[in-house]
Amino acid sequence: MSQSNRISGGQIDRSKTFRFTFDGHTYTGHPGDTLASALLANGVRLMGRSFKYHRPRGPISAGSEEPNALVHLRSGARQEPNTRATVAELFDGLEATSQNAWPSLKLDAMAINDRLNSFFTAGFYYKTFMWPAAFWEKVYEPIIRRAAGLGALSKEEDPDEYDKGFLHCDLLVIGAGPAGLMAALTAGRAGARVVLADEDFRMGGRLNAETHEVGGQAGADWAAGVVAELAAMSNVRLMTRTTIVGAFDHGIYSAVERVSDHLAVPMAGKPRQTLWRIYSKRAILAGGATERPIAFENNDRPGIMLAGALRAYANRWGVAAGDRVAVFTNNDDGLRTAKDLQAKGVDVAAVIDSREGGDLLPGIRHLQGTQVIDSSGGLGLKSVTVRLANGKTETISCTALGVSGGWNPNVNITSHHRSRPEWREDIAAFVPGTGGPAGLTAAGAANGALSTHGALLTGQAQAIAALTDLGLTAKAANLPKAEDAPIAISPLWYVHEGKGRAWIDQQNDVTVKDVKLAHKENFTSVEHLKRYTTLGMATDQGKTGNVLGIAVMAELTGQSIPATGTTIYRPPYTPVAMGTLAGRSRGKEFKPFRLTPSHKWAAEQGAIFVEVGNWLRTQWVPKPGETTWRESVDREVLATRRLVGICDVTTLGKIDIQGTDAGAFLDKVYANTFSTLAVGKCRYGLMLREDGMVFDDGTTARMGEHEFVMTTTTANAVTVFRHLEYCRQCLWPDMDVQIISTTEAWAQFSVAGPNARKLLQKIVDQDISDAAFPYMGAGNITVQGLRGRLFRISFSGELAYEIAVPTRYGDAMIRKLMEAGAEFDAIVYGTEALGVMRIEKGHVAGGELNGQSTALNMGLGKMVSKKKDSIGMVLSQREGMNQPDGYRLVGVKPVDPKATISAGSHFMEIGAPVELASDGGWLTSKVYSPHLGSDIALGYLKAGDQKIGRRMRAVNFLTKTDTEVEIVSPHFFDPEGERLRG
Amino acid sequence: MRYSGFRVIAEALTGHKGWKPVWRDPAPQAEYDYIIVGGGGHGLATAYYLAKEFKQARIAVLEKGYLGGGNVGRNTTIIRSNYLLDGNEPFYEFSLKLWEGLEQDFNYNAMVSQRGIINLIHTDAQRDAFTRRGNGMILNGADAELLNRDQVRAMYPFLNFDNARFPIKGALMQRRGGTVRHDAVAWGYARGADMRGVDLIQNCEVTGMRIENGRIRGVETSRGFIGAKKVGVAVAGSSSKVMAHAGMRLPIESHVLQAFVSEGLKPFIAGVMTFGAGHFYVSQSDKGGLVFGGDIDGYNSYAQRGNLPVIEDVAEGGMALMPAIGRARLLRTWGGIMDMSMDGSPIIDKTHVEGLYFNGGWCYGGFKATPASGWCFAHLLAKDEPHKTATAYRFDRFLKGLMIDEKGQGAQPNLH
Amino acid sequence: MIINHPILGPRDAQEFVYLGDANLINRPDGMTAGIEVFHDYLYNRDNPAGEHRELWYHEQGDRSWLVVTRNTVTHEILKVEMARDVAKAQGRSK
């Protein structure tokens, strides 16, 4: 069949024909169609299955509130689950399949749930599946999980790209219906910076779906004219296919622009969607209203839809949802559907109007004081049964029924800051309440002005008000003439007749019966109702069902609707793809890389790199013939200790600290004293947090009377700098101290080993003999004429220096060092060898600097000077941090040198039972020491300082190892430090 | 009324006429032996265990809103006992053991589902830290395993193994970890407490405390004065507000934590997973929604909503870890107010006011603690001494320097 | 959120790092104050539901520490000052 339900008119381009498939069948449609309008045009009403009962379903709406017509759009890695057919823009070659049905949409085996519906009432699962206890995970839950869920992910990487951006404006207008267009026009003409966003691909809102005139022309044409005028203004930005999804603090809104979703695949380099953060001074919500159904028995059959949607399909898309239609309404707006469809030559069987009296529609069978009490039709509506005013019932055959229970203003975004909507009796609906996002007002139907004139009027008024706030003047132009009919609603929420189920939340299968059960069980608070029945928890956040559910509960409790309460909508307004929220930050671009000055050289050497924060550092540099990482690391360690090794240490934080109070400042931020440090010398510094725990450590050099260079650990470079600024600005604001980070300005290399001096002397222009440049010396030097810095410090325990040159020369420097070092067989060592050597020397690092340890724990207690005030000094003296049997840093080695131990193992006394009481502490870091020929480790051991020489066990339950170890001094290697002074 | 499969079937066949209210709506009495302030998970569990395990009577729970409307109704439903420090692990393991028998105990299916939790490892240092943690867990009678990269890959092949910024090197796994249907926990405890005579009083906000000669006499409420011999406060994010009525300043800040759920999806993730290189953790609910979260927003807040940067940050972590969720849609975001303590660990202790007891500082770890928190608080209220697994949760640990700082971040709540 | 920087004007809060209660400026003197005083200073908070003076650091901006007066219920920002000025006004010096 080919578009058998396509009728005349509409805003589709009939000159072009698109071919598309749904569940493998090929259909045709036109540009301007949605998937839903095209399927309806082809006579397809069945588009999905409900969540719990797997009831056959068709679209009930023509917009983003759709709860039923959810499909898999596209296929393979681009498969999009739960996509609303009612907003999916048709393109040539579109591919869609049904979801949540097996083996097919027509014959869904899970529809058995519908037969068993009397067991599957609200919350039934809380009352059963409890015995036997073990059965939940093993039996019940797997079945439930398989049955639950709607669409499926492909489990393949999303091939599309996503973008993000920032927009700024005086006025953000949300929605481009009559109110939004009028607001944007008013503000645009006044010269304000305006962003007008609409989720639809065509601006105009309801005007595109109605036949009313505006200013003497068709509403849609008037809208097009306004859009054209706005498009010509440089101060107005028009954004179609853009949904404002969230309202955040201080006028920031998030918006999703569907850049490429109307194409088969995005154009090269273009994102699929863009997340915009819109910074607005003022905003107007003109998001219109959403029609709500009336609940009656079997009100969920394909073909039964909202009256406004039935009308929209006819007017905007030239589609008659059925060959014979009827309308069920409790207000005048519903009557429009009958009029419009009849005018388009569609057979209108009857208008079932629950209200008494009033004018009868001419030329249409207008039944007043009547209600629909049931419907028939397995996979699609065949007829409705009506209770007539005279008490008789009548069955009216029809394939489409338009239902109108009134209109709910789209207050969603006004409640994103948890402001509660307020009830308005005259339109029987909630309107935006007070306390919404600052700077946001609502206009048009979103604010309860349901007529076109009301929309134009309030749109203009709100724009003028917003601009006045901003000190801009906007003129009130003459409004175009438009209908101003009241909705004349007399509320009917659900039809009381009938024993069957009457749906409120169609996707989650919440029926009037469920609300009654919730009431019976005292889940009467609206929040309890929602959580117990899952009302409003579906992908539409209850846009069509919530108010209905509240109204039913109100009837049951005898309270008014406002007294019963409201649930507030939460961001996002419509669901947002995770990819869009992540933007470009995925894969390797999740976080930026930081490369060291010697990276290029190291890569040439085939170095293995390791992530250290955002840095990539050389982990080790394999030599030909080396088959395991251990071989390489052992060689690097031994070569460094025997000859000389070079390591890029640029990643360590470097902070220049200058000013006449620099020394006094360092005395405040370091636990030990620096004001006494001589110019040209450096000193190891220990930095505490105010709570007395060790924060960071490093060597700091005095380059001049008022000039220091501080080194931090790689990990804390940023936080230490932040802390110094805090101390400088907040705690001691009058100190003459200026600080700036120089971490990246200098390429710094450690040159360590017996030949370190010989090597460096070849390229350093000054005399660096032990006499001229003693241990812990520091100074500005030149390297073959290039300005540099030299520090005689050692992390490895060898005679060692750190030499720095401007970063751009770092690559040249590493090549020079290797060249100059050739005669000493100099090698480059990476972070692994660095780790081995620092543990051999018992220097604390990551595993020990864990933010939970005191100076005392690390054996550095004496460094905390009590003679001066410094951060952390006072609280480091608390009793709990000074217990004699507290943790102390110790060295550990296996009694059997061939045995392996692992970091994270816990200490236990030999023979002690394996239980918490025996827990003596843990191994913090472990390496293999080629020098000692065995594993060695550092650890925190209770009263460790009193247990040196003791034998214990290192137990690791995770690897099932239990190794006898000896507790030794953490200084495994050259404890007297002769080598580094050599 | 006892719930069972047979009851459900019987009611189904008779039109569900027999169901009774899950709890009463009693008017407050003039005086109680125990008033629990806060009808969230911890308050309801406290009342339940006070009545059931400690055989106490004349108990009321005062809730300013509706039962279970606090963080127990707005969290990511994870249960686990994979803590590092001795002050915490015994308590959380006690809690996990209570979870394991909870449904039979209170005759309500809270869907306790032990599908396993893994903490991904991305660096050798992380593996060392998790090894220390895993061993500590086992010493405390919990379960822990170290998984290698291949084991993780076998479990979740769609994680980013081939193009990751921070490679997945393994994981610490606790198989007994999992999720629970959060609302059902509140309702199960409420129903169980109500059945045992506890008065659950909703829409009753505490506006003051009557303290005479250093002793609590009762509380002023929006529904009038209610006398009490003992008052236990368990109000999470509102801790500072309520305890201010007793003139107390707490080592607690209130912060907003956002949580997220996607549209319903067919089974994708079996268990719970945390991403060690980004701010992201995720599980999938029985209904099919991916439930996930990340960091707190980071500023003091009493607004149950957050801002966009954290939402983006969490999504970035999610996409970096699972590039296959790009086309899954975020359905809802919401915020809860966390009682962030100064060391990231809770307080269950007496106060300087005789008869006034405090339970708070749960940060964003309160849900998993619900059963043990209720049990231990009931123990303290009934016996005036701390339960053996909660002895470290004292106010004075900060004065004595005995902090329980799992993250090693010091006295900065927004970093815990 | 948007913080109206006294020098730079409105800036996105994403550029800032949050520390906490601005009372942290009033650090006791370690040579005279003891553990109890420091304990109260570092650990106890008013944590008000309402106006809160708090420290923000413009890390991705001009590195200024700011004292922001913000309502913790509505998130409305009522006042923004340079922390250094506040500290000096409160008598802090060297």
Place this chain on the structure above:
Amino acid sequence: MDKAWKALTGLGHETAETVEIGPYRIVERFDVALASLAVRRGQDKGFQAAAKKLGVPLPGAARHEAGKVFSAFWTTPEMWLVEADFATHEDIVSALKPGFAETASITEQTDAWVRFDVSGAGLVALFERLTNLDLATLPDGFASRTVIEHLGVYLIRHSATLVTLYGPRSSAQGLLHALEVTVKSVL
């Protein structure tokens, strides 16, 4: 200085790179020397005088000011980054120190940063995808640090068609990549 000292640009090459895509031109600048210049407490008078003498502009908050030899932009209260021609002022600190003596703290910053000059029509469309700064309304000569793709970057608007970025040198490649990808999504 020894000729053997071969310098590498932030992008890791011996010569600076230029990327041209559509109307946009991204030029890596390798010829600018940078130093931070901070006034010492209570030295404002002498500091101002020295700056005047040396011809170092001291623009106000969030401003960049070009001078004959030295240009400068404000970074934080009482501190500026001073720019000069690298060829003639490689050792920019030595060039400034004598003049300022003890009135200022001066630190070499040349290689802490990678500089990209981004030019072309339609910079607003490009930068609205990169930074929350409202480039369209920023005045010429605006200079401020902000965040671009997780990186702290100084952005200087010289004109509607020329913007300078100073980003962390170690992430030079990442910053350029972000610029290129964004340009493509704008085109």
